[in-house]
Amino acid sequence: MEQTLTDSGWRGSPDVWLNAAYETLLDSGVDAVRIQTLSKKLNLARTSFYRSFEDREELLAALLARWREKNTGSILKQANAYADSLVEAILNVSDCWFNNEIFDSKFEFAIRSWAMQSPEILAEVHAADRARIRAIAEMFMRFGESEFAADVRARNIYLLQIGYISMQMSEDIALRMKRMPEYLKGFTGKPPKQKDLDRFFARHGITPEQMEAAHD
The missing domain is CATH 1.10.357 (Tetracycline Repressor; domain 2)
Structure with missing residues (x-):
């Protein structure tokens, strides 16, 4: 069975979330850069996002x-x-x-x-x-x-x-x-x-x- 990111215990990092936001911005525009969308893309819980950024606005600023x-x-x-x-x-x-x-x-x-x-x-x-x-x-x-x-x-x-x-x-x-x-x-x-x-x-x-x- 393929091991997911969350199965491995990995919780992401600011760069991981930022890279996912960057890719989403290029592919779909800023309206698609949403925490829920990115968490699904990365197969990470939304709570892990808040270990890297305070909110979506801080991510957009990054x-x-x-x-x-x-x-x-x-x-x-x-x-x-x-x-x-x-x-x-x-x-x-x-x-x-x-x-x-x-x-x-x-x-x-x-x-x-x-x-x-x-x-x-x-x-x-x-x-x-x-x-x-x-x-x-x-x-x-x-x-x-x-x-x-x-x-x-x-x-x-x-x-x-x-x-x-x-x-x-x-x-x-x-x-x-x-x-x-x-x-x-x-x-x-x-x-x-x-x-x-x-x-x-x-x-x-x-x-x-x-x-x-x-x-x-």
Whole structure:
């Protein structure tokens, strides 16, 4: 007979409940993140939840904190990463859009969907947007752009990606990579150096042959 989590005497932990809440948020939205639903999902008694969180609101706050740390934190970190050139700096930020370990696009969509029904969460999202745009703008300013121009260029980069997420665009990664040189030219006004592109493509595991074969 298969041993259940409760049979084994395991009572869960904050991370277990939070991970279950995260998965439920992504799959079904915030309204489905309920203590009873999660207890059934985990095969744990509801009473064990209260050993980890005071109530559902504390669990939701923990979800929001995870999003801030993962997604906003990663953009700020990548925007401040060392770079020899502006193109390299932009590609550091672009790592967020191609690596789910750095930036979780599904989590981003779920939080923004939640914000559509909660003024408090919408305010959190707007604050995150401001912080992210500011970090990318400061990156441009480090390479000599004026504050105003840097803000506009930062918006070009950031709002493009948020558009991808909000529209749930499904696009082959090789095709997106194929478009990167033109995106970079638009972001900076100059064509990128091939060595910068080659490093970027290599760290995301995309070959020239894959890009050549990619099409709409």
